[in-house]
Amino acid sequence: MEVMIGKFARRWRRWLTIVLTTAVLPVFSATGDNDAQRVSQIKAAIVLNVARFVTWPSDQGLGRDQMRLCFYRVNILSGAEHTITQNPVAGHAVDTRTIQGIDPADQCDVVLIPGSQVQRFVGESTITGDRPFLTIADLTAADKVNRAYRGVHVNLVRRGNGVGLEINLDDVDRAGLRMSSKLLKLARIVGGDAE
Amino acid sequence: MNQAAKPSIQRMLMFVLLLNGSSALFLTALAYGVNDWIAMRGAMTDRLMSQADIVANNSVAALAFHDVEAANMTLNSLENESELVGAVLFDVADRPFAIYHRNEHYALPMEPPSDASGFLGDQLFVSSPVVLDGRQVGSLVLVSELDYWDRQQMIQLATVAGVFLFSLLWVVILAGYLRRIMLRPILELTATAKQITRSGDFQLRAEKISQDEIGGLVDDFNEMLRQIQLRDEALLKVQSELEDKVEERTRELTELAQELERQAYHDALTGLANRATFDDHLQLAIHQAQRYGGELSVLFLDLDRFKNINDTLGHAVGDKLLIEASHRFQACLRSSDTLARLGGDEFAVLLVQTGSPNDAADVARKLIAAVNAPFSIDGYFLHVSASVGISIYPSDGADAQSILKNADTAMYHSKSNGRNQYTFFTESMNLRATRRLLLENKLRTAIDEKLFTLHYQPRFETQSKRIIGVEALIRWSDKEEGTISPIELIALADECGLITTIDEWVLETACREVLRWYDNQRPPIVLSVNLSGAQFIRRNLSQVIQSILRRTGFPGDCLELEITENVFGPNAVDVTAVLREIRELGVEISIDDFGKDYSSLSRLKQLPLQTLKIDKSFIRDIGKDPDGEILVKTMITMAHSLNLRVVAEGIEKEEQYRFVRRHHCDAVQGYLLGRPMPDTVMQERLRQELVVDLD
Numbered sequence: 001m002e003v004m005i006g007k008f009a010r011r012w013r014r015w016l017t018i019v020l021t022t023a024v025l026p027v028f029s030a031t032g033d034n035d036a037q038r039v040s041q042i043k044a045a046i047v048l049n050v051a052r053f054v055t056w057p058s059d060q061g062l063g064r065d066q067m068r069l070c071f072y073r074v075n076i077l078s079g080a081e082h083t084i085t086q087n088p089v090a091g092h093a094v095d096t097r098t099i100q101g102i103d104p105a106d107q108c109d110v111v112l113i114p115g116s117q118v119q120r121f122v123g124e125s126t127i128t129g130d131r132p133f134l135t136i137a138d139l140t141a142a143d144k145v146n147r148a149y150r151g152v153h154v155n156l157v158r159r160g161n162g163v164g165l166e167i168n169l170d171d172v173d174r175a176g177l178r179m180s181s182k183l184l185k186l187a188r189i190v191g192g193d194a195e
Numbered sequence: 196m197n198q199a200a201k202p203s204i205q206r207m208l209m210f211v212l213l214l215n216g217s218s219a220l221f222l223t224a225l226a227y228g229v230n231d232w233i234a235m236r237g238a239m240t241d242r243l244m245s246q247a248d249i250v251a252n253n254s255v256a257a258l259a260f261h262d263v264e265a266a267n268m269t270l271n272s273l274e275n276e277s278e279l280v281g282a283v284l285f286d287v288a289d290r291p292f293a294i295y296h297r298n299e300h301y302a303l304p305m306e307p308p309s310d311a312s313g314f315l316g317d318q319l320f321v322s323s324p325v326v327l328d329g330r331q332v333g334s335l336v337l338v339s340e341l342d343y344w345d346r347q348q349m350i351q352l353a354t355v356a357g358v359f360l361f362s363l364l365w366v367v368i369l370a371g372y373l374r375r376i377m378l379r380p381i382l383e384l385t386a387t388a389k390q391i392t393r394s395g396d397f398q399l400r401a402e403k404i405s406q407d408e409i410g411g412l413v414d415d416f417n418e419m420l421r422q423i424q425l426r427d428e429a430l431l432k433v434q435s436e437l438e439d440k441v442e443e444r445t446r447e448l449t450e451l452a453q454e455l456e457r458q459a460y461h462d463a464l465t466g467l468a469n470r471a472t473f474d475d476h477l478q479l480a481i482h483q484a485q486r487y488g489g490e491l492s493v494l495f496l497d498l499d500r501f502k503n504i505n506d507t508l509g510h511a512v513g514d515k516l517l518i519e520a521s522h523r524f525q526a527c528l529r530s531s532d533t534l535a536r537l538g539g540d541e542f543a544v545l546l547v548q549t550g551s552p553n554d555a556a557d558v559a560r561k562l563i564a565a566v567n568a569p570f571s572i573d574g575y576f577l578h579v580s581a582s583v584g585i586s587i588y589p590s591d592g593a594d595a596q597s598i599l600k601n602a603d604t605a606m607y608h609s610k611s612n613g614r615n616q617y618t619f620f621t622e623s624m625n626l627r628a629t630r631r632l633l634l635e636n637k638l639r640t641a642i643d644e645k646l647f648t649l650h651y652q653p654r655f656e657t658q659s660k661r662i663i664g665v666e667a668l669i670r671w672s673d674k675e676e677g678t679i680s681p682i683e684l685i686a687l688a689d690e691c692g693l694i695t696t697i698d699e700w701v702l703e704t705a706c707r708e709v710l711r712w713y714d715n716q717r718p719p720i721v722l723s724v725n726l727s728g729a730q731f732i733r734r735n736l737s738q739v740i741q742s743i744l745r746r747t748g749f750p751g752d753c754l755e756l757e758i759t760e761n762v763f764g765p766n767a768v769d770v771t772a773v774l775r776e777i778r779e780l781g782v783e784i785s786i787d788d789f790g791k792d793y794s795s796l797s798r799l800k801q802l803p804l805q806t807l808k809i810d811k812s813f814i815r816d817i818g819k820d821p822d823g824e825i826l827v828k829t830m831i832t833m834a835h836s837l838n839l840r841v842v843a844e845g846i847e848k849e850e851q852y853r854f855v856r857r858h859h860c861d862a863v864q865g866y867l868l869g870r871p872m873p874d875t876v877m878q879e880r881l882r883q884e885l886v887v888d889l890d
Binding site: 046049052053088089090091162163165180182183185186 | 252253255256257259260261262265327328329
């Protein structure tokens with residue numbers, strides 16, 4: 001199955017520029033609290049939408065009624081809690097938690113990693129191994145990353161005036177997650193050379 | 196109406212089969228077409244909907260991440276769908292997010308339609324929601340043109356029409372074949388029926404081809420034929436019988452017509468010509484005599500005392516007598532003569548081309564002789580005589596009516612002269628005939644009104660001249676005609692058949708009067724009453740006499756009945772038994788007018804007689820004719836030898852009286868000693884004689 005997905009990904013590997021509409025652009029041009037909150041809401045919506053194209057293994061993760069979105073060490077979606085809690089994913093209400101490290105006890109389903117904490121997370125992830133939760137790294141600070149980080153499944157990268165997606169399909173497979181081909185059609189597949 | 200225009204079950208069946216087949220095909224094709232139309236539209240909508248669902252599903256990520264490029268790429272993937280006009284992907288705010296437009300000619304919706312499918316002008320659209328994680332994040336509208344669908348419909352319609360026409364052709368062929376199969380039994384049945392109609396042969400039978408309802412019909416038809424055959428045979432039999440009856444009836448009617456015709460011109464009883472035929476023949480004969488000259492004769496014939504025979508022996512005997520007499524008459528005549536029965540005992544004979552009156556006389560004698568021979572009918576030996584009157588044309592009349600009437604008159608003259616004879620008509624007969632007719636009517640009135648009276652002539656014992664009896668003699672005095680002689684009265688009554696009635700009246704009246712003379716005591720004298728010979732034809736004569744004796748109380752042994760010789764003459768019926776019955780009543784029998792007619796001594800000896808009265812014609816010869824005296828003497832002797840008393844009647848002279856007394860005649864009667872006198876006078880004389888005796 002993984003081979004098939006890989007072939008599918010390679011065949012359709014291309015960059016799809018995700019235009020986050022005009023609402024995304026102000027994320028980077030807006031100033032003040034309102035703009036920061038709006039960017040947080042857009043990011044929250046993207047994170048949740050990505051989560052909606054992911055399937056967790058049935059025996060791990062999302063075995064509860066709620067989906068848990070964890071902020072790795074820094075909550076980068078402050079001010080968008082309302083957006084998160086009011087938009088359930090796959091029928092699951094979403095709650096948030098800020099974690100300091102990878103701890104299974106936190107029962108995180110999605111871990112949002114700030115760009116500044118990616119290296120730290122990679123280091124910790126190398127120790128803890130693959131876990132069945134979705135990891136999304138906010139790398140929108142850089143125009144283009146085009147690389148895979150060990151343990152990071154999805155990179156949110158900047159694509160012109162929009163936000164692009166890079167997916168480390170190998171790590172996704174190792175984590176036991178499944179990603180919809182619809183999402184893969186929009187994303188750039190990275191991996192194989194993860195650091 | 197010609198054959199082609201006649202209603203045909205073949206055409207009807209063909210029409211029904213075609214109608215059914217074509218109707219079924221049409222309905223099938225119509226249903227198929229409609230269903231195909233609906234199905235095709237549904238399929239097209241479903242296919243379009245499926246495409247919309249796929250595209251919508253493929254567009255969900257693009258919408259979720261606002262990837263217009265990806266959305267356009269997804270929509271552009273529809274370019275291979277030739278029937279699609281365009282597609283519009285709307286975002287969650289119902290704003291067009293991506294558009295695919297194949298042809299600018301077609302308009303696309305700029306906002307999502309409210310229905311899942313429908314028409315936009317001539318285009319079909321479907322709308323499919325774009326759902327992500329249970330939430331609609333947009334919608335997709337696909338618009339398709341209808342040309343393709345219309346072309347498909349036309350193709351389908353043409354296909355259906357082709358199939359319909361082909362099926363219709365097949366139905367026509369199949370219907371023709373089925374028609375032949377289905378109608379063959381019926382046609383065979385029809386052919387058989389026509390053959391039977393033409394030939395009238397009900398022995399034919401229809402062939403049973405099938406085992407279905409038609410086969411059942413054939414069985415019923417054949418059974419019907421069998422019934423018809425039976426009825427036909429019965430009908431033929433009845434017809435034959437009817438024809439026989441009609442033939443028989445026709446024959447009967449013909450015979451009846453002939454019989455009626457015969458009866459119209461013939462006498463029903465004897466088969467002789469009737470009066471009408473006789474009149475015709477007489478008229479014709481007179482015409483011929485007038486034209487060619489010559490004479491013809493008419494003989495009017497009447498059987499004497501036939502009425503007495505009819506009344507006493509019955510009509511059956513009388514009828515047989517008439518038939519037998521007619522046969523005898525016919526045997527005496529030529530074929531050219533006409534014999535007719537005019538009615539009752541009256542016959543008429545027409546003799547044509549008679550040379551002289553003697554010829555008619557010869558025929559009359561033959562007829563009288565023929566009827567004089569005894570008739571043996573139903574055990575009776577009847578002695579009959581006939582009286583004949585003859586008239587000659589043209590000397591005795593100028594027409595048929597006169598000739599026949601005059602012959603009738605002459606016939607009555609024969610009767611008046613003693614019957615059993617013929618008489619030629621003379622002009623003087625008409626006067627006598629007229630008087631006779633007048634007297635006959637008066638006689639009938641006198642009988643009904645009892646206008647007769649009785650006179651009594653005393654009878655004396657010869658030696659003592661003492662009255663020993665009286666003879667009752669009828670007297671008839673008419674206001675116009677005066678006193679009518681007893682001879683004429685008796686003859687008339689005899690001819691009219693009234694003599695028996697008069698005889699009974701005389702007998703009963705005399706019995707009553709004589710008893711009255713003696714105060715209803717037993718009379719010391721004998722009452723003599725004349726009895727007509729006609730009385731003896733009746734078998735109950737003794738009962739009649741007994742009845743009178745019983746009614747009057749007159750003693751039978753004081754009564755003497757006088758009969759004439761002709762009662763027991765050679766042509767008379769046997770009266771012996773009747774006389775014996777009368778004799779048993781105590782009544783004595785005497786022969787009146789003895790010697791006047793034919794007498795048989797042997798017959799006299801056999802009869803129960805007590806007295807013999809010598810006819811006055813013999814008494815009248817006494818003193819004049821020695822032979823007559825010898826006859827009287829012989830009669831007295833003979834009578835005494837037969838133990839009969841002798842009475843000499845018609846004693847008018849003393850010489851006559853002395854002669855009979857000298858020869859021991861027992862009693863005398865005549866004007867010399869006592870004329871007939873009324874009953875009161877007779878009663879007074881008897882009273883005086885009784886006084887003298889007492890003195």
